[in-house]
Each structure stands twice: as structure tokens, then as C-alpha cells.
Amino acid sequence: MTPPTSSTAAPVIDGSALTGAPTTEATSGPATPPARRVNPATGGALVLVGMLLVALNLRAAVTSLGALLDEVRVGLGLSGAMAGVVTTLPTIAFAGLGALTPWLVRRWPAARVLVLAMVALAAGQVLRVVTDSAAVFVLTSALALAGIAIANILLPMLVKQHFPHRTGLVTGAYTMALTTGTTVAAAAAVPVAHAFGSWRAGLGVWAGLAAVAVLPWVPLARRARTARRAAGPAVVAATPARLRPARTRLGWAMAVYFGMQSLSGYAIMGWLAQLFRDAGYAPETAGLLLAGVTALGVPVALAMPALAGRLRTLRPLVLALTAFSAVAYLGLALAAHGLAPLWVMLLALGQGAFPLILATIGLRARTAEGTVALSAFAQSTGYLIAALGPLLVGILYEVTGGWTAPLGFLLASLAVQTGAGLVIARPRYIEDEQ
Secondary structure, three states: OOOOOOHHHOOOEHHHHHHOOOOHHHOOOOOOOOOOEOOHHHHHHHHHHHHHHHHHOOOHHHHHHHHOHHHHHHHHOOOHHHHHHHHHHHHHHHHHHHOOHHHHHHHOOHHHHHHHHHHHHHHHHHHHOOOOOHHHHHHHHHHHHHHHHHHHHHHHHHHHHHOOOOHHHHHHHHHHHHHHHHHHHHHHHHHHHHHHOOHHHHHHOHHHHHHHHHOOHHHHHHHHHHHHHHHOHHHHHOOOOOOOHHHOHHHHHHHHHHHHHHHHHHHHHHHHHHHHHHOOOOHHHHHHHHHHHHHHHHHHHHHHHHHHHHOOOOHHHHHHHHHHHHHHHHHHHHHOOOOHHHHHHHHHHHOOHHHHHHHHHHHOOOOHHHHHHHHHHHHHHHHHHHOHHHHHHHHHHHHHOOOHHHHHHHHHHHHHHHHHHHHHOOOOOHHHHO
16 A cells, blocks of 8 residues: 655655655745646656666666676786675675765755766766776776666655655566666677677676666756755755664664565575586576576566555565575475476566565655655665675585575575565554654
């Protein structure tokens, strides 16, 4: 059930809808002229197109690098330690830089912040493919990831502001776009590199997609700037009380659920192909099975948020996703070769926890300010947890020489995820716990 919204969540005021600033109803002080309303046929559509283009970019810079990591290591002479830094950089950047996003949107319109984020992403992807320095490659990759980290946090807030009564549907649409971008970048990076004869082309081509994502936000940023000036200093200066999800039970439950589902997701992406190769599959087949998890996740990403938005409690979804993942892990431990397509399908269903938690961020906040605060805390803390996944799975695999212990670790993580999921399952709002 979609939570009730206050005036701050209404998508009708240009300045507040793009900035997260309070509307005139939510502030005290002198009356201000009524703000211009967004035309649903133009403004709302432009925001939606902009969100989908941003979502397409949110993993392309990461998965394209993963597909070409060996070529990058050879081309730049990366040491093993430096390659390890490159592979863990996304979760570190998402955690650290994402936490700054609420501070940014309290000072500048969200549309302007998104313009800068996509420019940083495009520039970082270009700069990292024109250098021969390993250190510069890492720094420019961090620049690109900074743009992704900020956009990660902003999208749930924009859903709350512009589509408060279609939270599940719009979250599903942008999550599907995110999953599609992830899959296409992973699948196309190597062929593009081969076609142009260089790994640099396989990484750099995605800068064009980021540049396209800037275009819808430029006019939206101009509108927000004009609306903020027209609203006057009283409205612009008025800021709602700062929310602190870290002081709430709901905030921590959201962070743990986000972190545990991301931990399993990164572990699967990093190690599932190796598991299938150890089970006797050819490398090409193992890669296709891994790609199957992502591909099957596209319709799941679309359906899960819409379903979550219609249910009074999320408990059935939380338990069902746990069951899918648990059966998949047990199946991989006992019969990885014989029923591999079944385990791939169940893993894809279990990874529906990712679109579920993205939808829940919007469902567990009454206002846009609450949404961005909860999004920043849950994702930043969650990505710190997630960074441990591939590392611990790799250590357990190396120490034991098999997959029983790593899969047992993922089952234990799933139990923690389920406990947190049951906490966030019932309707409650972060503003009420302050």
C-alpha cells in the first residue's frame, strides 16, 4: 500500500519537485506567489525519461570493467593488489560518496546535482581510457563511480517527489533499466573491445550513454533554478529538520537488508561462473549461466516493486525471496551440474530482493526528505556490508578448496537478511521514529 504523502512529496511544484526543498505549505514566513505547475504531459514525462537514462548508466561502468579486467591488467600493468583495489572500488565509492548526497540536495536542486553526477560519470569513463598510468586509472574510475553513487541515492527520492502514487511501477521501470544496462554492458564490452582492437573502446563507449543521460536534466535544472528564485529567499532558506535514520530501528533494518542482499548479489556475480566451471561446465557455458541470472532478473525487477506497492505487508515477499535463494544455494551445493538451469532461475527470483528494497525505501518514508535520508543511509551502510561478500567467499573457497563453506556462509547471510526483512515488512515511516 502506498504510504500517505505530505505536501513535500507532491509533484506539482517545479522548484520543490526537483530540489527536495519544502513547499510553501510546509514552511512558515511570508506568503509567496504560487509556483508554476509541472505539465504532466511534458514535465513528468521528461523526468521519467531522465530517470530511465540515468538508471541505464548505474552499473555499466562497473560491469564493463569486470568483463575486461584481464585486458586492463595487462594493458596498464596492474599488480594483483591494484586489481583488487579496482574491483572493490565500486562498493567503497557507493558507500562513502553516496552518504554525501543528502547534503548536496539540501543546497542545490536535485536536477543540477544529477547533471553534475552524469558529467562526472562521462568524464571519468573518458579519462580512464586515455591514460597509461595505473594510479590515474584508479582515480578517474573513482570520479566515474562518484557520479553513480550520487545517482543511486537520488532516484528513490525523485520517484517519491514526482510519482508518489506510482512508486512501485516507476521503481520497477528504473530498476529494470538498471538491470538491462548491467546486462548489456557485461555482454557487449568484450565484443566492442575486439571490434576496435582495444580494451579502451570496450570501456570508453559507455561514456556516450552517460552523456545522453545529461540531456533531459539540463532543462529540468534550469526550471528548478528559475522556480527557486521566484519562490523567494524565505522558501529557499527554509529547510526541514534533518532526519537521522542511523538513530532508528527502521533505518538499521533497511541498511542490513540492503547490505545482505547486495552481499549475495556481488558474491554471485563474482563467483558463480567459477562454481559452474568447477562443476564441469565449459567456461563459455558457465558464463552463459551467470548471464542468465541477470537476464531473468529483468522481468523480476519490473514486477517486484509494483507488487510490493500493492501489499499491506511485505512479509510474504520477504519469505518467498528467502525460500528461492535458500533452495538455490542448497541445490548448488548438492547438484550444481545436474540442475543448473533451475538454480539459475531460483537465484534470479531470489535476487528480486534488490528491487524490493529499492521500492521499500520509498514506501517507508512519508516525504521526499525522508526518502533521500533513508536512501543514503541504507545504501551507504549497505554497500559497506556488501563489500565483504566476494572477499569472504573467495577466502572460504581458497581455504577449503570447495563450495560447501562459501554456500554455507551465503545461507547464514540470508538468515540475517530475512530477519531484517521481517522488521521492514510492516508499514511504518522513518519520520515517525525520529
